[in-house]
Amino acid sequence: MIELKNVTYTYxxxxxxxxxxxxxxxxxLDDGDFLGLIGHTGSGKSTLMQIVAGLLPPPQGSVSVDGxxxxxxxxxxxxLRKKVGLVFQYPEHQLFEETVYKDIAFGPKNQKLTGDEIDxxxxxxxxxxxLDSGLLEKSPFDxxxxxxxxxxxxxxxxxxxEVLILDEPTAGLDPAGRDExxxxxxxxxxxxxxxxxxxxxxxxxxxxxxxxxAVMNNGKLVMNxxxxxxxxxxxxxxxxxLNTPQISRIxxxxxxxxxxxxxxxxxxxxxxxxxxxxxxxxx
Amino acid sequence: MLRDITLGQYYNTSSPLHDxxxxxxxxxxxxxxxxxxxxxxxxxxxxxxxxxxxxxKLSRVPISFITRGLKPLVMIMGFTLALNLxxxxxxxxxxxxxxxxxxxxxxxxxxxxxVRLVLLVMGTxxxxxxxxxxxxxxxxxxxxxxLSRIGVPSHEIAMMMSIALRFIPTIMEETDKIIKAQxxxxxxxxxxxxxxxxxxxxxxxxxxxxxxxxxxxxxxxAMECRCYNGGAGRTSLRELRFRxxxxxxxxxxxxxxxxxxGLKILAAGGIA
Numbered sequence: 001m002i003e004l005k006n007v008t009y010t011y012x013x014x015x016x017x018x019x020x021x022x023x024x025x026x027x028x029l030d031d032g033d034f035l036g037l038i039g040h041t042g043s044g045k046s047t048l049m050q051i052v053a054g055l056l057p058p059p060q061g062s063v064s065v066d067g068x069x070x071x072x073x074x075x076x077x078x079x080l081r082k083k084v085g086l087v088f089q090y091p092e093h094q095l096f097e098e099t100v101y102k103d104i105a106f107g108p109k110n111q112k113l114t115g116d117e118i119d120x121x122x123x124x125x126x127x128x129x130x131l132d133s134g135l136l137e138k139s140p141f142d143x144x145x146x147x148x149x150x151x152x153x154x155x156x157x158x159x160x161x162e163v164l165i166l167d168e169p170t171a172g173l174d175p176a177g178r179d180e181x182x183x184x185x186x187x188x189x190x191x192x193x194x195x196x197x198x199x200x201x202x203x204x205x206x207x208x209x210x211x212x213x214a215v216m217n218n219g220k221l222v223m224n225x226x227x228x229x230x231x232x233x234x235x236x237x238x239x240x241x242l243n244t245p246q247i248s249r250i251x252x253x254x255x256x257x258x259x260x261x262x263x264x265x266x267x268x269x270x271x272x273x274x275x276x277x278x279x280x281x282x283x
Numbered sequence: 284m285l286r287d288i289t290l291g292q293y294y295n296t297s298s299p300l301h302d303x304x305x306x307x308x309x310x311x312x313x314x315x316x317x318x319x320x321x322x323x324x325x326x327x328x329x330x331x332x333x334x335x336x337x338x339x340k341l342s343r344v345p346i347s348f349i350t351r352g353l354k355p356l357v358m359i360m361g362f363t364l365a366l367n368l369x370x371x372x373x374x375x376x377x378x379x380x381x382x383x384x385x386x387x388x389x390x391x392x393x394x395x396x397x398v399r400l401v402l403l404v405m406g407t408x409x410x411x412x413x414x415x416x417x418x419x420x421x422x423x424x425x426x427x428x429x430l431s432r433i434g435v436p437s438h439e440i441a442m443m444m445s446i447a448l449r450f451i452p453t454i455m456e457e458t459d460k461i462i463k464a465q466x467x468x469x470x471x472x473x474x475x476x477x478x479x480x481x482x483x484x485x486x487x488x489x490x491x492x493x494x495x496x497x498x499x500x501x502x503x504x505a506m507e508c509r510c511y512n513g514g515a516g517r518t519s520l521r522e523l524r525f526r527x528x529x530x531x532x533x534x535x536x537x538x539x540x541x542x543x544x545g546l547k548i549l550a551a552g553g554i555a
Contacts, residue, residue, distance in 0.1 A: 055466060081469075091464065096485060110471070141493065
């Protein structure tokens with residue numbers, strides 16, 4: 001369990017270019033949570049996640065890990081780095097090893113695991129991200145963009161972090177690649193029961209992947225709760241440069257046109273099912 | 284950590300110095316260095332220091348910004364100071380210590396050299412502080428252009444410089460991100476012996492170079508798409524023009540040089 005209380009973070013403190021990225025954010029992450037983090041570009045999502053991962057200089061505010069309060073962030077950060085694995089945006093730009101296998105093994109090796117354990121972790125991670133085992137001995141620089149992305153994600157998955165954070169993991173992927181990645185995250189959460197945080201500004205991705213979400217705007221955490229509750233506040237979301245999923249807007253239009261649909265439809269599949277029900281009942 | 288590097292930093296404000304033609308400033312800096320190295324007597328140094336102070340005041344750049352540029356030079360200055368102090372053998376001995384003889388000439392030389400270095404760094408850093416990288420490379424290009432007749436690729440040199448300057452912040456940002464990403468994967472950059480630490484840099488350097496090549500590739504394609512084909516026939520959005528301020532700077536420069544020579548003649552007359 002990780003808890004942030006009243007965290008404020010300023011970039012370039014004490015300089016003319018100082019910029020407040022987070023102001024007074026409190027967030028509690030329970031073990032096994034599958035949380036979506038939504039927000040416009042520059043809303044502070046990435047900063048918040050880097051603080052959770054223990055990667056930034058100390059912010060103001062307090063942090064507790066597994067019920068233990070840390071007086072200073074520096075000792076908390078050491079603990080956080082052990083627990084949290086962060087997949088950055090465009091993680092494929094961080095590959096460096098000669099082979100895919102070695103690159104995925106980098107994290108587990110740093111965890112001082114034995115050779116057998118490392119091998120097991122690498123193969124499991126590759127399977128998890130649906131990476132063909134034939135690619136393991138190739139150079140990561142010879143792969144396609146989508147494959148590189150999977151290798152990079154596998155590199156963090158192989159460490160089996162207690163909290164896995166993915167910052168915009170679907171950015172730049174084609175629809176099929178996006179679907180596959182989100183399904184993979186769902187499976188990972190189902191099998192591992194560990195905390196996963198999906199950072200995204202795509203309402204569609206959030207709607208179909210997670211049950212609870214938090215919304216950030218201008219460095220503040222403005223909403224936190226079940227996805228349905230958040231998407232029922234469409235007007236508020238729109239003032240923050242966000243929106244409800246496309247399908248919800250279509251459903252809203254259909255309701256206005258007289259179709260007896262529910263206002264709590266956020267995925268294409270749910271909409272299709274509902275509409276099918278209506279069509280069948282009318283026959 | 285990386286933000287401390289202030290190479291070619293530009294301080295954006297408006298001042299007579301900012302308004303000047305970059306060519307005037309580049310030539311001015313060369314001129315300034317010549318004058319500084321001509322100085323030998325206390326009065327000549329005082330004149331140079333007074334002029335430096337005047338130009339700094341004129342630039343409206345906070346003095347803290349300029350002194351920050353001196354920090355990396357503390358080591359070099361300490362070294363020169365010690366060397367001059369201990370290795371000068373002429374003049375009257377002040378005191379004796381082990382094999383070293385400290386003389387009054389040595390003290391004078393050490394102080395002069397230190398002052399010269401400080402003035403040199405402060406004066407020249409004003410060039411990049413008051414000139415945007417674009418203007419600076421434009422100025423260099425124009426100053427080098429006579430040399431293009433003998434085959435010096437002046438436009439290409441200027442273009443490479445401006446691209447390099449443009450990408451410094453981008454590469455810094457990228458480095459920061461890669462360091463964080465590898466830290467999150469358990470990489471340790473702070474412990475171990477020298478060989479282990481150098482090895483620990485590989486996960487940073489390989490992606491950094493790969494990224495630099497990728498960017499270079501993309502930039503080349505983008506430039507070709509916009510029909511870039513070198514300097515021939517290129518015009519600039521902002522034409523460089525000598526104005527009254529530049530003429531004034533020239534006059535100030537000539538006066539400074541005349542004053543310096545005047546002081547030298549006076550000193551020579553005094554001895555004779």
